[in-house]
Amino acid sequence: MNPIAQRLQPGTMTVLIDGPSGSGKTTLAKQLADITGFQLVHLDDFYPGWAGLARGRDMVAHDVLHPTRPGFRQWNWQEDRPGDWVSLDPRRPMIVEGVGAISVPSVQAAAHRGTFLTVLVKAQSATRRERALNRDSGFAPWWEMWASQEVEHFEQLPAVDLELWT
Template sequence: MPEQAGHDVVRCLDEVAAREGADRLVVLVDGRSGTGKTTLGNAVADRLGAQLVHLDDLYPGWDGLRAAAEAVVTDVLGGPSGYRRWDWTTSAPTDWVPLDPDAPIVIEGCGALSRASAALASLRVWLEADDDTRWQRAIGRDGEVFAREWERWAAQEAAFIAAEHPAGLADLVLRT
């Protein structure tokens, strides 16, 4: 993550925290695979002392982007706040992970920022990177398994972006 991007997010967080007062701070970090969502999400959650939700834990398999986006609204930010974890090894849902509905929360992953979730967020961030960079990062991180599923996942990302226009919903668009 470039240093300037980090400064932009910190500045926005400070502004949001000042205007939010006692309300729950909700930060959504979205973008296509390999844009740096997890890196930024981790950094923001550490800075805020916030709960962190990785949508990789919610996607119900390789075709589950839309389902996870809906779960952000109904489960993670709904009541009771939490989510059903997905076991990628067994391809089945596992335990319910409860979240504190009053504590600050950072949600990162493709599908975090939708029209429905945008209204529930304090800060909405969209990340962008060129395709070669995204490929190198994603495959370097997840290896051959993701390489086999890249096109399948990219088609879901494209459909989600076309339907929800998350970059247009964002308070901050960063190129990583």
């Protein structure tokens, strides 16, 4: 069994999976969701555009992990504007993955929901870039801009429960 899955608990557990682009967060999160049946939330679904990492990070704590009305406003990447609201079940366990999933406010919000686990996923820079650009060729012109936002985010990262290299 997956070593992370062994640490998961029933109830309103929250798993926050963070790491730089191309590190393997989404793959790990999908595997865990398949094993556990937890709700799965991708920050890629609601970052408000390429300059929106910090705003997306804030949305995790304020919207996604809200104690009574969790959810998020999707981002329409084709039209570069907000989309529909997606409601989440506040009683179900949840996996939240993406750059910005772990912050002091999101850890506090996850603790308020119940038990939680924070996971930081890492990979070598060249591997990450190759994975990210293979996944989304439209990312190439934004790579440097996004990477600078990642640096700022990771400078503020609180301690994590588990660190994985892929």
